[in-house]
Amino acid sequence: MRQxxxxxxxxxxxxxxxxxxxxxxxxxxxxxxxxxxxxxxxKNYPRGDKELQQVFSKFSVQDTIEWFRQQGVxxxxxxxxxxxxxxxxxxxxIDCFFKLASDLNIKIKTSCDVLSIQKKDELxxxxxxxxxxxxxxxxxxxxxxxxxxxxRIIKDLGHVIDEPIPSLFTIxxxxxxxxxxxxxxxxxxxxxxxxxxxxxxxxxxLITHWGLSGPxxxxxxxxxxxxxxxxxxxxxxxxxxAFPLKQNEVEERLKQIQKEKHKALPYSNPLFDLPKRLWExxxxxxxxxxxxxxxxxxxxxxxxxxxIICNSEFKMEGxxxxxxxxxxxxxxNLKEIDFKTMQSxxxxxxxxxxxxxxxxxxxxxxNFQSAWSTAWVCSQNL
Numbered sequence: 351m352r353q354x355x356x357x358x359x360x361x362x363x364x365x366x367x368x369x370x371x372x373x374x375x376x377x378x379x380x381x382x383x384x385x386x387x388x389x390x391x392x393k394n395y396p397r398g399d400k401e402l403q404q405v406f407s408k409f410s411v412q413d414t415i416e417w418f419r420q421q422g423v424x425x426x427x428x429x430x431x432x433x434x435x436x437x438x439x440x441x442x443x444i445d446c447f448f449k450l451a452s453d454l455n456i457k458i459k460t461s462c463d464v465l466s467i468q469k470k471d472e473l474x475x476x477x478x479x480x481x482x483x484x485x486x487x488x489x490x491x492x493x494x495x496x497x498x499x500x501x502r503i504i505k506d507l508g509h510v511i512d513e514p515i516p517s518l519f520t521i522x523x524x525x526x527x528x529x530x531x532x533x534x535x536x537x538x539x540x541x542x543x544x545x546x547x548x549x550x551x552x553x554x555x556l557i558t559h560w561g562l563s564g565p566x567x568x569x570x571x572x573x574x575x576x577x578x579x580x581x582x583x584x585x586x587x588x589x590x591x592a593f594p595l596k597q598n599e600v601e602e603r604l605k606q607i608q609k610e611k612h613k614a615l616p617y618s619n620p621l622f623d624l625p626k627r628l629w630e631x632x633x634x635x636x637x638x639x640x641x642x643x644x645x646x647x648x649x650x651x652x653x654x655x656x657x658i659i660c661n662s663e664f665k666m667e668g669x670x671x672x673x674x675x676x677x678x679x680x681x682x683n684l685k686e687i688d689f690k691t692m693q694s695x696x697x698x699x700x701x702x703x704x705x706x707x708x709x710x711x712x713x714x715x716x717n718f719q720s721a722w723s724t725a726w727v728c729s730q731n732l
Contacts, residue, residue, distance in 0.1 A: 398709030494678030514680030
């Protein structure tokens with residue numbers, strides 16, 4: 351819905367516009383995710399899932415696809431559900447926004463740091479280093495930041511800011527041999543768990559030169575962001591390489607193999623669809639002799655191998671941001687926002703959208719989708 355009589359100005363602190371769009375999806379821009387069931391869609395948000403259910407009912411993934419189509423940008427779906435422009439170039443999305451801003455005569459001021467926002471009578475006074483602007487309505491789309499000081503102007507307006515902490519990251523294992531010996535190995539369905547908690551996720555896991563990555567690890571990092579923060583990113587991590595099999599099922603399978611293939615060498619016959627190098631690593635960790643067949647493997651060694659397959663233990667010491675997918679848990683407290691309109695409950699005509707709110711999703715286009723949807727609801731309620 352276009353409003354030609356609106357006078358809109360975008361104030362950007364840096365001299366770069368849409369920099370996060372530029373790097374998203376390896377420079378291709380992961381616009382959204384192919385998930386049209388809102389009740390399923392919200393499960394990908396560790397924080398804000400209940401609130402987004404309402405927002406997505408107003409502007410869904412399907413609406414996002416249609417909106418971009420109307421701007422001349424057609425999206426395609428990849429096997430994992432991520433959606434990109436057909437051009438495979440984030441510049442397509444950037445050009446789309448710039449063209450629309452130009453068509454609507456929206457002014458853009460770069461290198462324009464907002465120092466404060468004040469509400470006086472019915473007007474907002476937005477003070478910058480260069481000039482003070484006045485406005486009838488203000489939309490805060492500051493994005494996510496890792497320091498609470500970045501939210502100062504919002505805090506000064508009276509809003510509560512939930513402490514920002516990292517959400518999407520990989521697990522560092524600096525003192526574990528697995529990262530040196532098995533770098534680049536991936537397992538399609540393993541389970542990763544934080545010791546002494548019930549927090550665990552399963553899915554593809556990738557062994558990297560710094561530790562563990564992949565969808566299961568990233569999902570765990572997002573849903574357990576607060577727990578990892580409280581642990582100072584130091585914890586014992588357990589992996590079940592044979593998931594969804596449980597320890598007793600793995601043990602039964604090994605005993606069956608021992609009977610059926612008693613002359614075969616364990617090292618030479620990987621099980622549970624595990625990569626050969628990983629299987630050999632697990633056998634070595636269990637103390638198996640690579641020259642002895644299954645028939646000569648003792649019950650003690652069999653039990654040890656079972657334990658290592660189902661409960662490999664590693665020492666996490668630190669984290670690494672996933673590529674350039676900088677995502678934060680924290681921001682404007684959700685109880686202070688009316689999600690029917692995205693308007694502040696404290697100050698009339700003050701709106702919020704995107705990652706400035708304490709909403710974050712896992713990797714796969716979900717953070718952009720919440721940004722598009724909350725922004726659309728803002729636009730409809732000015």
